[in-house]
Amino acid sequence: MKKDSYLKRLLTLFLTFLKVGALTFGGGYAMISIIEDEVTRKRKWISEIEILDILAISETTPGPIAVNAATYVGYKVGGVLGSIIATLGLALPSFIIIFVISFFYKDFMQWQIIQAAFKGLKVGVVLLLLNAVMKLRKGVKVNFVGIVLFVIALSVMIITTIFTVSFKYLSLCLILLGIITGIVLTLLGKEGDKE
Amino acid sequence: MIFFELFYTFFLIGLFTFGGGYAMIPMIQEQVVGKGWISSSALTDFIAISEVTPGPFALNISTFVGNTVGSPFGAVCSTLGVILPSLIIIIIVAIVMNKFITNRFVKGALNGVKPIVLALILSTALILLIKILFFNGQSFQSEFSFDKKSLTLLILLFSYTFISKKINKKSVSPICLLGISALLGIIIFSV
Incomplete structure (x- = not known):
């Protein structure tokens, strides 16, 4: 595991999962490759072997797979605070996009x-x-x-x-x-x- | 209070979701439609929208329902609710790690849950299909009317997924499938 400052780790976690939340469709399996790219290849925070566990654990535990994976990676990289930050990063794009859509939804449905x-x-x-x-x-x-x-x-x-x-x-x-x-x-x- | 109710409802849904977002649909349906928050037809619209917008399906649908029922703060409550069980459980699992996935009781419980989840998703699909084809998208108690146009669309979409599976050797992406459904829907239902 590479040594980076804790704050920098948290920021990267947030940005990584922001990207996952904004770019993946359908969630779950599609996001694993983005996580692998950011967290394993670029930062070397999580080993190749451990990344395989992520999917297994996310599928085995209750809760949406994408949320489970974010929480798990977040915890491994930055402890409890890391898991919270990663999950918030994941949720933020959905939140904004759906919020905007639901404004137009009712008017749209008149057409x-x-x-x-x-x-x-x-x-x-x-x-x-x-x-x-x-x-x-x-x-x-x-x-x-x-x-x-x-x-x-x-x-x-x-x-x-x-x-x-x-x-x-x-x-x-x-x-x-x-x-x-x-x-x-x-x-x-x-x-x-x-x- | 509606905000606590939203949080609690989605906490339960998050806690009992196994095997990805679709498994949540029957639970969301029972809770959200059962409480009279949203009509079951609107929920199906939300499912389609959640699938074609970026972000995990589970989070999109929670935000959508929360926002419709209780404004932006409602969406915060439902999203936090659906996230919290994962957060707690994963942190515990990460601490005890290796012992968890290989535990025979965990394996056993999963073996028992999988067929149920499969049945839940299948029943959601079948019930929705019957509603669309025979009851104008409403409940089984409403007037019977056979919808030929929806049946035509179903056959077209079914052949499309079947043929592209045979040609590409992998299943159609949800966005692609929904894009074509919308397009064909415009053509079939407008004329």
């Missing part, structure tokens, strides 16, 4: 052409979500318990929607069900991926 565009975008969002499912599916081990959990969650979500049962904590409870089932299976020694 016929924009309404037509957004009707198209809604169909686009469906495909985007289906693509995400296809991509995430590759990382899921197919086993009996997994299929049961999947079917339970899917049918609960669809049935409650059909009968317009609204429960604010429904998906949260389903996620908890997944966590608890996973932990119980591990306790019973049936995790299915023994090494």
Whole structure:
């Protein structure tokens, strides 16, 4: 790790993640290459090996992947203050851009052409979500318990929607069900991926 | 108080998001639409906007909802809320590090969560699709009307993603897909 003054580190952290926030679309994986470029190649603050851990940790812990990665790099480079600064840098561009957009949003929506565009975008969002499912599916081990959990969650979500049962904590409870089932299976020694 | 409510709501959402931004959508939908803050149709618009603007999707959508519900300060509260769980958890993980990812209980919990997250995102997509095609984008209780134009668009977009996947050997970028959806939307729904 190269020696730079603490203040300079914090400033660089802030600027690096400002760049990530302003330039990456969709977040998550796209940002890793920018982080690698700034923090590993230019400054040598984090080793090549450690940068690989960032993605693994960001995916494993709860919270948006981009925010997790910023917090982790920030902590490694500048401690707790570093993680706060990095995350704020990441959030600032989103904040400003969305703030400006939401000013125009209502007026914009009055236009016929924009309404037509957004009707198209809604169909686009469906495909985007289906693509995400296809991509995430590759990382899921197919086993009996997994299929049961999947079917339970899917049918609960669809049935409650059909009968317009609204429960604010429904998906949260389903996620908890997944966590608890996973932990119980591990306790019973049936995790299915023994090494 | 609305500001605390925003902070608390997005804190919970951040805490229970696994595997990236899309997994947040069902939770945002239940909380934000359930509380009557935003219509589910507006939320879908926000999702599209959040995806085509720079910055992490999760932060864009939190800012958007916060700003709509409670002005700029509302956006500060929702953004801080969604960030805070990550901040706390990652700092703890960074301290205990190596032991964390290799821990078998963490692995087990993740194995259990993944199929649920998959089902949540899939159900969001299916429900949205049914609303668009048969209920004019409104709830299942509203009047039934079959939307041929949306179906046409869906088929066009589906063939586009399928063909470009076959040709380029990788999936279409979200911006590209949404750009084409907007363009086709203008053509199909204006005539």
